[in-house]
Amino acid sequence: MNMLATAFMNSSPFHGMPSGKLGSHTGNLLAHTMINTKHVSNWGLQYKAPTKVDAKKLGALDSNILDQEKEGPNMVSDLGLRKMIQDGFIFQEKVCIRYYEVGPDQTASVETVMNHLLETSVNHMKTIGLMHDGFGSEEMSKNNLTWVVAKTHMVVDRYPTWGDIVQIDTWKSAHGKNGVCCNLTFCDCKTGEILVRASSIWVMLNKNTRKLSKFPNMVRAKLEQCFVDTLPTVKEDTRTWSEEAENIYEHICKGLMPRWSDLDINQHVNHVKYIGLVIESVPKPIVENYEIHSLTLEYFRECTKDNVLQSLTSILGNDKGIIANVHFVDCHHLLQIGGGGGNIMKGRTRWRLKHSKSQGSGASVRSLANGSV
């Protein structure tokens, strides 16, 4: 999947969607919203509130709502794990977290979660006829157009562990005139708990001119048929970053070389790999003792196998590089092509002390002043 963010994305606020077709078919979607409302990120990422549809009136609070599925079309080859529900407005897929998808702490890595976000979004696009070959619809291919991901927001309440079965629901909403917001939730099938809420913004790129494109009419028509008129799963972080903050990246990891295995169907480094490269510049005590609670990533340009990258991290609000045993750590990140080749990605992450560690002695005060990772 390509990725790109441009100026016009910023002119399209997350809210003020065109009217959708959701009507009274929001049961499952809103059940997710209602199950777990206590978690609110104080860091610019807020969970969707069911302001536009009253879930109670729709009977969406029934605990069995997850089973109230109505089959829709299914154009994606699968193993019986994918379906359209809610009259075709929500695409649902179940996955089992695999052994090789978990990290040292036995939970799914952030890359694994983002891989599944991408996978489910792509499968949804394929199912509604807007992704026939891994790039776009047939009409898009004729016009040399391809989908690109411009931005990703994610809030992780709990990372699933090896063997967990996760239900992923996704629905689309409009993002301005020429953007699509893919909304997603991860739900633990055993407990019904919402684990992850995310949204990603997709736009259209002309493969020849490398410029963004308006939606062709047929694509617009198909999208409007499936748009859901709700707020996005994760509210956009609209704060601008101060120049001052951007210029103090005290942790730098240079010489990062994309591997052949980082390339995807588009011949470029898959944008999900960027988060792994970003983490390379995060100080070791943070990576080992904290986990990513939320992130906002904004993609600017493509990256090829030949690029040598540098990853930069700035830790916000810590005094002279000392991290106390605080519950959260906020970071700014930049991923650049070395030698002044430009920014590939800009991002923010909020890290949360891992549960097992937070019950410890509180002795994890470490010095990061020397900037080493």
Add this chain to the structure above:
Amino acid sequence: MNMLATAFMNSSPFHGMPSGKLGSHTGNLLAHTMINTKHVSNWGLQYKAPTKVDAKKLGALDSNILDQEKEGPNMVSDLGLRKMIQDGFIFQEKVCIRYYEVGPDQTASVETVMNHLLETSVNHMKTIGLMHDGFGSEEMSKNNLTWVVAKTHMVVDRYPTWGDIVQIDTWKSAHGKNGVCCNLTFCDCKTGEILVRASSIWVMLNKNTRKLSKFPNMVRAKLEQCFVDTLPTVKEDTRTWSEEAENIYEHICKGLMPRWSDLDINQHVNHVKYIGLVIESVPKPIVENYEIHSLTLEYFRECTKDNVLQSLTSILGNDKGIIANVHFVDCHHLLQIGGGGGNIMKGRTRWRLKHSKSQGSGASVRSLANGSV
């Protein structure tokens, strides 16, 4: 998964297994063997021949054999995609190749295939009670023992593509007195075609002493109950490498840094990641125009996040670095810790011209003499 190969592995030939319990329950297994016998690697990796059991007598040639499943115990949480068949001797699992698992040519990457080999082997171990926590059985944990992979053999006839549904069958056989051979086949569910045949050798490591261990009695008893008395799926490459060949690695990629995302449940770089690192030193024309047809990888030591690695490749049988448009290219590989830190992995790969390219003009003569990658 840890990985390690030691001297004692070499003393245990692949053949001469202790008697197993397969009896007359080889239908599915042998159906695989019989479906596709025309492909024989000339490079030390030969497909298993059904020499010990006459499949015809068992009626195993029925084309519907893949459906003749007999349910066994299932201790792994799943989505109805995993089961024990053939009276519990074969563990079977179905997977759908995901968007993010394919590379630039839209087929599953070699890492994807090896990930699934590992996943299915681990799930089988878990199902038979020999992997309760990602490391080993409860008895193994009490004795600080863990499974490690010592060697992998694989022959790929065709890589599955995005959306393909693949059935993976695995069964275990003995490998000497203290080794387990995990045999695997990948089968395209749509065509019945065997795509991949592989075997990996697992041994037991004492986590404290870092030395190999004999099997505890309870583990041995459990294993003997499920051992299948056949030749391994892929015959071992028993050729020794000449010192001369080992010393001519004309393609070297230095400064490879393991990423956080390379680490697995054991806190070490997952051995599947090694193949990706090995490929980094394979010349670009080979990576772009060829695909790995077969490989033999032998693991020597663990690798941590802090190690800086170098990947070395030697191309066999080409004259002064010139690759003509030959159908196959054979390579030797070494993955080392830089600065004389020792060998992590040694391997051989045979690369096959990609189908689409092999129908071309034959103009892919390239010079590799300068050793650049």
